[in-house]
Amino acid sequence: MSSESSSAGAAFRYGTNAKEVSLSGATVSIYNSGFNAFSNPAFISKSKKHEFGLSYFLMSLDRSIQSISYSRSISPSAGIGLSFLRTSVDKITQTDLDNNIIGTLDYFETLAAMSFALNINKLSVGSNLKIYQNHLHNYTADGIGFDIGLNYSLNNKFNLAFCTKNIGATYKWDYDQDEDIPVITSFGASYQDTHSKLNDIIITMQFDYKDSEYEKYKLGVEINPFRIIKLRFGLKENSSDDVSHLIYFGAGYRLQSEMLGNMNIDYALDPGAVGEGITHLFSFTFLRN
Secondary structure (H helix, E strand, O other), rough: HHHOOOOHHHHOOOOOOOOHHHHOOOOOOOOOOHHHHHOOOHHHHHHOEEEEEEEEEEEEEOOEEEEEEEEEEEEEEEEEEEEEEEEEEEEEEEEEEOOOOOEEEEEEEEEEEEEEEEEEEOEEEEEEEEEEEEEOOEEEEEEEEEEEEEEEOOOEEEEEEEEEEEEEEEEOOOOOOOEEEEEEEEEEEEEEEEEEOOOEEEEEEEEEEEOOEEEEEEEEEEEEOOOOOOEEEEEEEEOOOOOOOOEEEEEHHHHOOOOOOEEEEEEEEEEOOOOOOOEEEEEEEEEEE
């Protein structure tokens, strides 16, 4: 089983927005409008005057993810943000020792984050202060942790990035038991350029480590052949013996409105390669300068 579904805080790692999912999660080194706090808080230093991100995922197996994020610039080289994420699973079957069904359970995890980032020449530095809560039927746990992210722009085409999440984070259950949330460290690089046929193209790659041990690599590609419509593809290494890699697809559409400013509608297709079923995911981003 993948560690993304078998450790504390694992539900937070699926993805908070359709763009992230369609690029297989390889977003640590790219600007992810409206959702930078979840990808790499260093990019909040490059926020527009106002950025809003909203996702509501209704997924297979009675799963759901909701995220909302707001960030803004407070100077030409600094930004702040507030974010909230909730993941849940409903109708979990409850059985007795004889495997008889006696009811159902509900589960959810939430985190709230406050972010700050600063840009100095080619280097951006950002951090999140996060509050976690885990609720499983009649039991709850709380925790506090930190994220630290860096991004270095080699030039206008290449980025190098680093982000460590869940520093010092531990769930403290109300039945006097503690559960450490693994520290996730990501290293990434991206390339962005303009081509005559594809317009903008982004190629991004990322390596993830859990508690300092190598876990997986991720690759993502975004092309813009129709200018207002972007196409995305992602490939992610999987730890399952049956499926070695997971593939994702997605698209983004940009609208302009005098009242709302720029609005992005992003879509991702999760084909459910490990048998969980196909899921269609949508996110919305609002940008105002």
